[in-house]
Amino acid sequence: MASSAVKLANPNAEVLRRGDALAMNIQSARGLQNVLRSNLSPRGTLKLLVDGANQLTLTKDGKVLLNQMQITNPVAVMIARAATAQDDVAGDGTTGLVLLVGELLKQASVYIEEGVHPRVITDGFDAAKREALAFLDGFRRQMPMDREVLCSVARTALRTKLQAELADQMTEAVVDAVLAIRPAEGPIDLFMVEIMKMQHRTATDSRLVRGLVMDHGARHPDMPKRLTNCFVLTLNVSLEYEKTEINSSFFYSSAEQRDKLIASERRFVDEKLRKIVDLKNTVCSGADKDCGFVLINQKGIDPLSLDILAKHGIFALRRAKRRNMERLQLCCGGVAQNSVDDLGPQVLGRAGLVHEHVLGENKYTYVEECQVPKSVTILIKGPSTHVLQQIQDAVRDGLRAVKNAVEDGSLVPGAGAFQVAARQHLLRPEFLRTVRGKAQMGIKAFAEALLVIPKTIATNGGYDPMDVLVALEDEVQDGHVAGIDLNTGDVLDPAQEGIWDNYRVLRQQLHSCAVIATNLLHVDEVMRAGRASIKAPNPGEE
């Protein structure tokens, strides 16, 4: 067996040649597909991951699974990275992407074993992908995104990740959240929806708060715990005593001198506090005498300053998160200040109710009843951390599905309808004839690979995939749009039932799976010939 050319250059290189490389790639992709295949669709199974520290994760989300598993196979890492990119761009469809890549390679391998060159197949993939994307543009439905439609989008997304009752309950919260933060024009920034987890009560107690919930409380026992009709001041000023950088000494000979020394050390901070207290006294006078005053600082406040603030009845929070600064401005109005100069009533925001809630060792501060909150919080409650995490992942997906729908302005009927219709579109003779010779095989492979999604949905639902597929194809031949009904195993019209997929999710999926499958098919040698690994092997391996 002739040794690879690389081995002449570096005898230590490990090389997998032509047929082996391709077989290994295909096998790795299919292995990954098999891991994720049972998770697709609302009837899919969950995976319970237990890590070394005995922490549980219950998940169906492809991206979470791929991150938690320790993957070392380079092909699997490549697919996992693409799935992450899919998640970043579109927010959903990671499991589907992995399934599609695996299936594309499986279909291609049938032809390759008969001697077809991989490039021919990938040419066919390219042509099929372009046609499928064009078909997608025609297949989608443009519609006005009112609350009803958005609810069905959110419900579809949430039902694939959570049980039906819980999904339905979170649907309203998710849709209301996105509608609240939607700006008049421009993209929606989902960071303005804060997700707060509280480990108590049951999952059905999760709700939307039209305001902000922060996971820390005031640090001084004398501060008021509940304030109504408050002014909110958002600051990014350090109210802590700072040590000097100059080496200096002080000598004092009497107690008064020492007191003066202490006072002068504090003068810097006391000045700032005085301005804040002055502002409070200015606004909380006259008609607004009973209004509360809340100070939220991104930097620190030291204990003596907290004391002074508490004496004046000001509720002060320190070390708030950076993002909460933006959210507070959107929630309550007002402008965040970077210095205490030029403080005036115009920089203050308003909130109807600010109160503190203690849960075990944790304190939470609610800023609620704001006039026009452009930033909201989704409170997730549950009895244990894995339930909380599961709901959080689902809510994130739901938020992104709604955002995608609003920004795209169009939706695609779900439940496997698109894939079946696209396959039929690709296999029609008029299109096949436009492609030269053997590339037609690539198109056929692509079209068959698309069917993996409806087949998996049917299998996970407990029905025979072939029966379901035959029924679907009959309907599609007649020109209807048909998807799988998971309750009966029959066909249904997804548009009527309110099962919608996002346009950009499908577009990204089609594009990515073709690109990755093409890259993997073009690989004919895999070599590990780089520099020596710097990381020392584990002690157990030696």
Added chain:
Amino acid sequence: MKEVITLQFGEQANYVGAHYWNLMHAAAADAAAGGAHPQDALAMDTLFCTDSRQTYAPRVLTFDQPGSHTQPDPVSGEVEESDAQWNGRDVEVHRQAQRTAKQPPSSGSGSGEGEGAFRSWTDVVERRYPAQSFAAVSGVDFGNSLGQLSTFSEGRSVFEGMDARDDLLEGAFRRYAEACDRIQGFQTIADASGGFAGFGLAFLERLREEYPKSPLVLYNARAEEGRGLSGLGLAARVDVAVALAAALEAGVSMSVPLFAPQSVATGGGSGGVYRGSAFLAANVAQWGWGVVAGGVGLDELVDRATGQGLFRVAETLLAPGLDASGSTGLAELLGSGGGGGGSFTACSEAKIESLEMLAGRLFVDRGTDVGRLVRQTMPPAAAVRFEAPVPLPRTFPPIFAQHVIPKRIGGVDCVGVAGLLCSTSGSMGYLQTLHGSLAAEHSKYLKDYEREAVREFRYSLDTAIDRYSMIG
């Protein structure tokens, strides 16, 4: 009152950290049991926090790859009747049953195969860490290779990616920081090279932004026994050099290289990470104990050892079981016979022969007469005295087997250990080796960095070398 938060990055650093906390717990339990040290002077709150069970738990954040925590096997044998739990108020001491069934070898001679049974550093940990202290860092999302986090720059980009997504200082770190009354500083044990060196350094840079003046002590740990700096390949040396230079640029107050030296290898067996990390942990534990028991602040420690921040790379030297009864001065001790180059073993292979090579000393006396000698002969030396020798927890490996002068104090086996934390001109050799490995002909290892960055690294190592040449 004045709290210190400990951070640990990377597998080797976590081994060192595991031994370190075992030593701290043992020392505290020993003091609480009425050992040689008076109870009230213990300031447990500096290093420990109280968790929900009202016991002291280390205030530590550990970062490692997912899958590095192993599950403790169910304890098959008996449970000790006396439970260990101490708080600072009473003098009651109870000992908790051990969770891990992996018993390290208790005999001194060649039991290398027993140590291979450790799958990860969590097998070494004897007491509970607080639940929020574990953080898993996966390289798959933002790393640039198979996600193994094997190079410095990859660790940095993983940190930056994760930080951009969710602020990494929120969460567990913020909870610790807010629970403290007044943080006096941070001590960090990080891998000397590799992905977690980069990750740790990026974390420290973020920390510096928030706490610009707190002392930040960094221990660079490479715990494999017998693999000092000279035992590393060129690629690893480049990583170490980059990590050290970046630490100096990032404003770390004091950086202490810890490499397990060859001379520590005792008996047969391969040793591996377990023994090396135990030795390094004894180095780190000296200064940690000072913070708890001696009332020394972290800033004071840093100032004395670095000469007011002039020499930012300090060395720790350890002389286990030093018998100083016949000596007349520190100088003689430094050059005294025993395993070649003095009884003091320097972790970065620096060779210290004389007193003039030292600048800014902090000296700890542990049950030997060295402290008395130092005070008699060298008044300006800063000496921090403790009467209690370092007690050994039950499972501490007998790495000092050849040097032990056994003392029993309160029924506990103790080992006299003398240590020095100082800046020495012997570090120049260390720094010069690192500087050499950043030379232009090794550019193929430096392709991850721009030429500008490499020039800056060389420059900061240059300035450090200049300063050290001024000593002695």
